[in-house]
Every structure is written in structure tokens, then in C-alpha cells.
Amino acid sequence: MTETPSIRLFVDSALEAGAAVQLDRGQSHYLVNVMRQPQGAGLLLFNGRDGEWLCEIAAADKKATVITVMSRTREQDAEPDVWLAFAPLKKDRTDFLIEKATELGVRRLLPVTTQHTQSARLRTDRLHATAIEAAEQSRRLSVPAIAEPASLDRVLADWPAGRRLVYLDETGTGAPLAAVLAEGHDALGFLIGPEGGFSRAELDALRNLTFSVAADLGPRILRAETAATAALAIRQSIADLNRN
Amino acid sequence: MTETPSIRLFVDSALEAGAAVQLDRGQSHYLVNVMRQPQGAGLLLFNGRDGEWLCEIAAADKKATVITVMSRTREQDAEPDVWLAFAPLKKDRTDFLIEKATELGVRRLLPVTTQHTQSARLRTDRLHATAIEAAEQSRRLSVPAIAEPASLDRVLADWPAGRRLVYLDETGTGAPLAAVLAEGHDALGFLIGPEGGFSRAELDALRNLTFSVAADLGPRILRAETAATAALAIRQSIADLNRN
Numbered sequence: 001m002t003e004t005p006s007i008r009l010f011v012d013s014a015l016e017a018g019a020a021v022q023l024d025r026g027q028s029h030y031l032v033n034v035m036r037q038p039q040g041a042g043l044l045l046f047n048g049r050d051g052e053w054l055c056e057i058a059a060a061d062k063k064a065t066v067i068t069v070m071s072r073t074r075e076q077d078a079e080p081d082v083w084l085a086f087a088p089l090k091k092d093r094t095d096f097l098i099e100k101a102t103e104l105g106v107r108r109l110l111p112v113t114t115q116h117t118q119s120a121r122l123r124t125d126r127l128h129a130t131a132i133e134a135a136e137q138s139r140r141l142s143v144p145a146i147a148e149p150a151s152l153d154r155v156l157a158d159w160p161a162g163r164r165l166v167y168l169d170e171t172g173t174g175a176p177l178a179a180v181l182a183e184g185h186d187a188l189g190f191l192i193g194p195e196g197g198f199s200r201a202e203l204d205a206l207r208n209l210t211f212s213v214a215a216d217l218g219p220r221i222l223r224a225e226t227a228a229t230a231a232l233a234i235r236q237s238i239a240d241l242n243r244n
Numbered sequence: 245m246t247e248t249p250s251i252r253l254f255v256d257s258a259l260e261a262g263a264a265v266q267l268d269r270g271q272s273h274y275l276v277n278v279m280r281q282p283q284g285a286g287l288l289l290f291n292g293r294d295g296e297w298l299c300e301i302a303a304a305d306k307k308a309t310v311i312t313v314m315s316r317t318r319e320q321d322a323e324p325d326v327w328l329a330f331a332p333l334k335k336d337r338t339d340f341l342i343e344k345a346t347e348l349g350v351r352r353l354l355p356v357t358t359q360h361t362q363s364a365r366l367r368t369d370r371l372h373a374t375a376i377e378a379a380e381q382s383r384r385l386s387v388p389a390i391a392e393p394a395s396l397d398r399v400l401a402d403w404p405a406g407r408r409l410v411y412l413d414e415t416g417t418g419a420p421l422a423a424v425l426a427e428g429h430d431a432l433g434f435l436i437g438p439e440g441g442f443s444r445a446e447l448d449a450l451r452n453l454t455f456s457v458a459a460d461l462g463p464r465i466l467r468a469e470t471a472a473t474a475a476l477a478i479r480q481s482i483a484d485l486n487r488n
């Protein structure tokens with residue numbers, strides 16, 4: 001193969017040289033019908049455990065394509081230990097948030113219902129599919145875990161004390177996020193409130209936690225998915241800076 | 245009025261105490277039919293020049309509502325001198341980019357066509373409407389200007405030499421964005437390439453400019469609208485930090 005294949009797919013199967021992997025119906029349809037890939041065509045597979053592998057189509061079948069795993073192109077790496085807890089939004093904006101959080105390396109997504117949360121209904125299987133597609137396209141080697149929706153009380157009660165909880169406080173009591181993150185924390189979790197903001201009771205509860213800190217994202221009111229994307233991008237930029 | 249009205253609208257009219265402002269048909273419909281606001285109801289108006297004003301509905305009419313301007317609630321402030329040049333994307337993602345750029349304070353948006361740009365067709369009037377709505381909801385006091393689409397060559401030829409051009413280079417030659425921005429520049433412009441990336445010729449042209457610098461946004465491949473949102477959020481976070 002002269003160049004790296006542009007098609008990357010996430011699979012559950014173990015990946016090792018010589019292994020045969022059968023794609024599910026959806027991926028087979030995508031590869032054969034949509035992308036029109038013939039037998040012998042190259043692609044990349046990853047499973048979140050074994051790195052990324054150069055593969056080729058052994059048998060193109062629109063329902064059950066079989067792939068031969070050839071050689072490893074990238075070693076498995078770990079995403080930063082960052083969680084994102086968020087109050088579900090309207091469908092499009094929730095999908096967007098999942099996509100952006102995946103692109104920006106979030107390891108675990110936690111949908112939380114708050115007093116002002118708009119949409120309670122949430123299909124985590126659909127969110128998972130959105131995360132897989134974003135991981136495939138962002139060259140990520142893993143897919144973020146997506147927790148079942150839970151109440152904010154529940155999420156805070158179960159929160160690991162060793163993990164810093166940074167909540168974006170629109171009432172402006174927090175320090176600029178970059179200042180909060182400058183302290184440095186390996187295990188981190190962001191909490192983004194609903195469009196309506198946290199309730200007073202929720203803010204009081206958040207302030208009283210030993211592992212929480214309020215952060216501010218600037219002078220304008222950001223939509224929830226903007227705040228999530230901004231917070232994750234700022235964290236990553238600081239991490240990149242410290243790495244160099 | 246006991247509390248600040250939640251409805252904010254952008255108008256072109258001059259705003260001063262006692263002035264009467266007639267809303268256009270679309271805003272009148274929104275206020276009267278959608279939000280069901282009666283005569284005497286409060287709202288906020290801004291025009292990008294005179295700050296934000298507390299107003300009330302003098303005559304509710306679904307086609308031509310008249311507003312009385314009462315008192316100024318916020319002085320006009322200037323957004324940071326940041327431009328965003330971007331290659332138009334699919335409709336939803338372009339709308340999203342406009343919305344996020346507005347929330348994050350961009351002063352001027354420049355759609356640029358590149359060799360790998362997907363969609364050439366672009367209705368700047370629709371982008372302007374998207375920017376107005378985002379400004380209204382983000383409590384911004386101005387609406388970003390939106391330039392007519394132009395070729396990258398044209399945009400670079402017309403670029404003011406005193407304005408630093410930071411282009412996000414997916415080939416990874418750039419320093420982390422936070423490091424690039426640490427130098428500090430009052431007048432700044434970001435350039436985000438298309439999903440397909442810049443062509444080799446375009447990258448060569450960008451590298452040869454006296455006012456350009458390449459920046460990197462981390463280990464994963466970000467979608468264009470993610471890169472734009474991330475870059476703007478990182479710039480703002482650094483500015484917020486320096487202000488404190």
C-alpha cells in the first residue's frame with residue numbers, strides 16, 4: 001500500500017497480525033456500499049486496547065465483510081484522565097457535545113440530570129455510536145465510556161474524592177479556568193450545567209464539596225456545548241504546553 | 245421591573261432614553277406570537293454602538309411592535325480584535341462555527357475558499373442572522389462582521405500586515421497554540437483550513453508570509469469547527485488570565 005488508508009473503523013475484536021475480523025452489518029454496508037471498497041482495499045482498525053492496525057479486505061460482503069489484520073501502525077496510547085459530566089441538551093447539541101468531547105480526548109462521559117435540565121430522555125446507545133464515529137475520524141485510539149444518565153446528587157455522591165471536579169459557574173464566582181487548571185491535576189472531571197444554569201441549591205451543594213472548584217469561562221454567556229468544548233480545549237492546550 | 249428581562253434583541257436603530265424603536269416583522273412575530281409578550285413587557289435591546297438598554301413594549305403588534313427605550317443597563321464594550329478566517333463547511337457545521345465564534349467574541353468572520361473547500365455556495369445573509377441570534381443569547385453587545393466569501397489568495401493578499409495570522413497546521417509543524425499566543429498580539433486572526441486540510445501550495449504560501457505563524461492544537465485530528473472553537477477558547481482563556 002502506498003499511503004495510509006483514510007478509512008478507520010472501531011471494532012470490538014482483538015487485533016493481532018494475521019487475525020481475521022468480521023465486520024458487523026452496519027460497517028460492512030458502509031465499507032462496501034457507501035465507500036465502495038473492493039477486496040484487497042486497505043483500512044485501519046482499532047479497538048481501544050491493541051493500538052491501530054493496517055488491515056485489508058479479505059472478502060467484501062455488504063452484510064459480513066471479513067478483514068485481515070496485517071501490521072500495527074500505532075501503539076495503544078492512553079487518553080488524558082478527563083471526565084465530562086453534562087446535562088443533556090436538545091438532540092443536535094448533545095450529539096455535538098459528544099463529538100467534540102471525543103475529539104478532545106475525554107475518557108468518560110456522564111450525563112447528569114439537574115433541576116433545570118431540558119431533556120431527560122437520552123439514548124446512550126446512540127451517544128455511543130456518535131462517540132465511535134468521532135473517534136474513527138479524529139484518529140483517536142479509544143472510544144470514551146458513556147455512563148447511564150443519573151441525577152446530579154447521585155453523580156456527586158459517587159464522585160471519586162481523588163478526582164478534581166471543575167464546575168463551570170456562570171454566576172461568575174470562579175477563577176478563570178486556565179488559573180484553576182494551572183494547579184495541575186492528573187485526574188479531572190468537568191461539570192457543565194444545563195442551559196438554564198445550576199439551581200441555587202445545586203450551586204450550594206457543589207461549593208460544599210471537598211473535591212470541587214468553580215471555574216469561569218469569560219465575559220459572555222456560552223451555550224452548554226460551547227462551554228464543554230472550550231473547557232476541554234483549554235485543558236488540552238495547557239497539557240500540550242507543559243509537555244513541550 | 246423586578247428582574248432583568250431574559251429577552252435580548254439586536255436592532256439597527258439608535259438607542260437612547262425615550263427613543264421609540266419599531267421592530268421588524270420577524271422580531272415582532274417572535275416577541276408577540278412566539279414569546280407571547282404583552283404591552284408593557286420588558287426586554288433588552290442592543291445595536292453594537294450604544295450599549296444595552298432596558299426597554300418595554302409600547303405597542304405589541306405581531307407585524308410592527310413598537311418599543312420604548314428606557315435606561316441603559318450596560319455600556320458598550322469592544323470585543324477583542326480577533327478575526328476568524330474559515331473554509332465553509334456543510335451547512336450545519338458552518339452555522340455551528342458562526343454561533344461559537346460569536347459566543348467567543350470574534351469581531352470579523354472571513355469565509356475563504358481553498359483548494360479543498362467542500363462547499364462554495366454560502367449565503368452571508370443567513371450567516372449574519374445566525375450571528376445575530378448567537379449575540380442575542382450570549383449577552384454580547386455587538387454582532388461580528390461577516391465578509392463576503394473570497395479565495396485564500398485574495399484574503400492573504402488583502403491581509404493587514406500588522407495583524408498576526410495564526411493558521412492551524414494539521415501537518416504538525418506549528419508550536420502549541422498556547423505557546424504561539426503567549427507572545428501576545430492585540431490584532432489577531434485565525435485561519436482554519438477545510439476538512440481536507442490545506443494543499444501543499446497553500447501551506448507553502450502561508451509559511452512565506454511575514455505576518456503568519458503556524459500553530460498546533462494537539463494530538464488528535466479536530467474537525468474544522470472544533471478547531472475554530474478550540475482556538476478561540478484558548479485565546480480567550482489566556483486573555484482572561486492576563487487580565488487577572
